[in-house]
Amino acid sequence: MRRLSSIVLAALVFPAAASAHATLQSTTPKFGTEQQRAPALIRLHFDQKVKILPGAIRVLNGVGRNFAGPSRADGTDVVASVRPLKLGSYTVRWRAVSADSHVVSGVWTFGVRVPAPSVNDAYGAGGPTGGEHVVRWLWFLGIALAIGALGLRLIVLRGLEVPRELDRKIAVAAGLGAVVALQSGIAAFSLRAEDALQLPFGKFLYGDLSPMTATRFGTAFVTMTLGFALVLALVYLAWLLDRVAYLVPAFGLSLLLAGGLSFSGHDAVDPGSSWKTELADWVHISAASLWIGALATMAALLWFGAPQLRRQAFLRFARLAPVLIALVLSAGIYLSIVRLPRLHDLWTESYGQVLLVKIGLVCVALLWGAFHHFVVRPALDRADAGFLSRIGRSLAGESLVGISVLLAAAILVDSRPPARPIGHSDRSTLIGGSAATLTP
Amino acid sequence: MLPHAEMVHWAFAAGILLVGLCLLCEAIVGEEVWQMRAWRKYLWPGLAFSLGVLLWPVMAFFTNSSIHMYAHGSWAEVLMLAGGTELGLVHGRLRSPLWRLSWPLAFVVTGTAFIVHEQNPWFFARSAFLHHLLGWTFIVAAVFPLLLVWRPRSAVLQSCFALMIVTVSVMLFSDRDVAPIFGHLSSLAGTPHR
Numbered sequence: 001m002r003r004l005s006s007i008v009l010a011a012l013v014f015p016a017a018a019s020a021h022a023t024l025q026s027t028t029p030k031f032g033t034e035q036q037r038a039p040a041l042i043r044l045h046f047d048q049k050v051k052i053l054p055g056a057i058r059v060l061n062g063v064g065r066n067f068a069g070p071s072r073a074d075g076t077d078v079v080a081s082v083r084p085l086k087l088g089s090y091t092v093r094w095r096a097v098s099a100d101s102h103v104v105s106g107v108w109t110f111g112v113r114v115p116a117p118s119v120n121d122a123y124g125a126g127g128p129t130g131g132e133h134v135v136r137w138l139w140f141l142g143i144a145l146a147i148g149a150l151g152l153r154l155i156v157l158r159g160l161e162v163p164r165e166l167d168r169k170i171a172v173a174a175g176l177g178a179v180v181a182l183q184s185g186i187a188a189f190s191l192r193a194e195d196a197l198q199l200p201f202g203k204f205l206y207g208d209l210s211p212m213t214a215t216r217f218g219t220a221f222v223t224m225t226l227g228f229a230l231v232l233a234l235v236y237l238a239w240l241l242d243r244v245a246y247l248v249p250a251f252g253l254s255l256l257l258a259g260g261l262s263f264s265g266h267d268a269v270d271p272g273s274s275w276k277t278e279l280a281d282w283v284h285i286s287a288a289s290l291w292i293g294a295l296a297t298m299a300a301l302l303w304f305g306a307p308q309l310r311r312q313a314f315l316r317f318a319r320l321a322p323v324l325i326a327l328v329l330s331a332g333i334y335l336s337i338v339r340l341p342r343l344h345d346l347w348t349e350s351y352g353q354v355l356l357v358k359i360g361l362v363c364v365a366l367l368w369g370a371f372h373h374f375v376v377r378p379a380l381d382r383a384d385a386g387f388l389s390r391i392g393r394s395l396a397g398e399s400l401v402g403i404s405v406l407l408a409a410a411i412l413v414d415s416r417p418p419a420r421p422i423g424h425s426d427r428s429t430l431i432g433g434s435a436a437t438l439t440p
Numbered sequence: 441m442l443p444h445a446e447m448v449h450w451a452f453a454a455g456i457l458l459v460g461l462c463l464l465c466e467a468i469v470g471e472e473v474w475q476m477r478a479w480r481k482y483l484w485p486g487l488a489f490s491l492g493v494l495l496w497p498v499m500a501f502f503t504n505s506s507i508h509m510y511a512h513g514s515w516a517e518v519l520m521l522a523g524g525t526e527l528g529l530v531h532g533r534l535r536s537p538l539w540r541l542s543w544p545l546a547f548v549v550t551g552t553a554f555i556v557h558e559q560n561p562w563f564f565a566r567s568a569f570l571h572h573l574l575g576w577t578f579i580v581a582a583v584f585p586l587l588l589v590w591r592p593r594s595a596v597l598q599s600c601f602a603l604m605i606v607t608v609s610v611m612l613f614s615d616r617d618v619a620p621i622f623g624h625l626s627s628l629a630g631t632p633h634r
Contacts, residue, residue, distance in 0.1 A: 023504045104505075186513060190506060206559075209503035222500040229496035229516070233489075236524055240533055 142180030148293015220264035292402030358408035460605035489523030543585035551578030
């Protein structure tokens with residue numbers, strides 16, 4: 001313990017070996033631009049002088065061939081000549097030694113007479129990992145918890161005499177959801193950036209994330225971070241001032257922000273996507289989040305925390321759930337048809353296989369919900385306390401299945417649907433050779 | 441189009457200065473007088489909470505390195521937590537004085553983040569010096585809100601707490617300039633601003 005304290009103290013007193021941490025201020029060509037003429041030079045402009053490393057600038061095509069010549073320092077700039085570039089998309093990877101002896105690094109993309117690929121699809125980026133799926137699942141869970149808790153309070157318990165303690169618990173659940181959404185958003189963005197930058201964590205701490213924020217993922221991350229910070233503040237003020245009205249904008253905002261999950265995934269840029277698919281995806285995710293989140297919150301907080309409200313809440317939720325399920329299913333079927341134009345993709349492609357698992361889990365949840373709707377609801381009036389207690393456990397079980405559905409959804413959002421038949425392919429598959437998407 | 445980092449530092453320094461001045465006034469006139477107008481008891485906790493919320497855009501938009509993003513994020517979270525618990529206490533929604541432990545926690549987290557995210561040594565430039573000084577000031581000054589948890593009516597502790605926050609705001613006002621510190625300026629730090 002004493003040794004650990006000494007190390008922590010030493011790390012705080014002597015934080016760096018020496019000198020400065022350089023920041024990239026501008027580049028030529030600029031991030032994510034389409035160049036009509038191939039650039040003959042790559043220029044990085046820093047806020048201070050840096051030391052050159054061998055291969056400080058690399059210009060890579062879709063198969064990893066480097067077109068950059070040796071780099072040289074020019075004041076606070078680092079410059080490298082570039083051999084003639086053909087039509088296509090290119091990745092620039094750079095690194096330089098800051099005065100603090102840390103290696104600062106970055107990546108960006110540009111296109112020669114084609115749009116630049118997203119920096120997420122830079123050459124060398126490996127794509128989503130298992131860790132990213134788990135983080136995105138947590139992101140889904142946080143959003144579902146926030147939407148579900150707020151929906152439970154505003155829709156299911158609307159007009160009822162809600163005990164103050166239950167109100168507090170619902171506010172805590174919604175706030176916790178917003179916090180989880182914020183933290184997992186930061187983690188998801190960091191993991192995506194780490195993959196694009198291709199750096200170990202120690203060096204990633206000094207990696208330049210600016211090009212990442214210009215991507216769709218970055219835009220979604222910024223919007224969702226700001227939005228959920230506001231949701232958190234509104235939920236807190238609603239609890240502090242005892243004003244349920246403050247939960248209304250928080251609920252609306254959370255529902256809107258759920259769209260960021262698809263906006264930041266592959267769905268928004270894959271061939272065949274349009275405003276209709278994005279709208280359908282938003283309906284699919286927000287309806288599913290409300291259904292699963294409200295169910296889980298009802299099972300965890302209301303069923304045993306406010307037994308006097310169980311019957312009314314159950315009956316009201318039973319009226320709301322079919323509407324949500326209809327929305328989830330109709331949007332889901334539409335999206336499946338768009339993304340999987342061939343039926344056999346369901347069992348031959350990994351995307352289809354995950355979708356099959358998700359469909360299976362949804363079927364289990366639907367059957368469980370149907371049992372609650374058609375068997376439990378009519379029996380509720382003559383139910384005794386023991387029966388109601390067992391129903392609470394059954395609701396918790398259905399919620400767990402719903403949470404598993406969200407895991408499958410998280411993997412699907414991170415995954416790329418199978419390529420469409422010839423005739424539907426976009427320019428990226430013809431030009432880049434790699435799995436590059438064209439929308440920066 | 442992002443504002444210059446200096447502007448952002450000045451805006452937050454102004455906010456923190458207001459918090460410090462409110463605390464100082466409360467320490468001088470006493471809690472009873474300060475709270476004679478009901479809105480005044482919400483003033484500095486509300487300001488601290490709002491500063492926490494406003495730090496989120498700084499975290500999301502200033503992404504020139506991951507470590508800056510994490511530092512800004514941690515400040516946003518602890519300021520929201522500390523301001524929020526204080527609001528809860530003055531409004532009567534929270535009862536236990538132990539909630540005030542969120543302030544020493546916020547000080548320690550803030551100080552550590554300042555020191556860890558500043559990669560230059562003390563005498564590299566004025567900003568580096570002040571970042572280190574800010575970090576250590578926060579860590580050492582955490583003792584005042586910590587003692588206030590058990591001695592909430594101590595005028596000395598209240599004054600020290602307020603003065604520390606005023607001091608921190610003054611440091612924040614001046615920590616972005618490229619300028620020498622005690623005659624030292626690294627050749628790598630760039631051109632002095634003034």
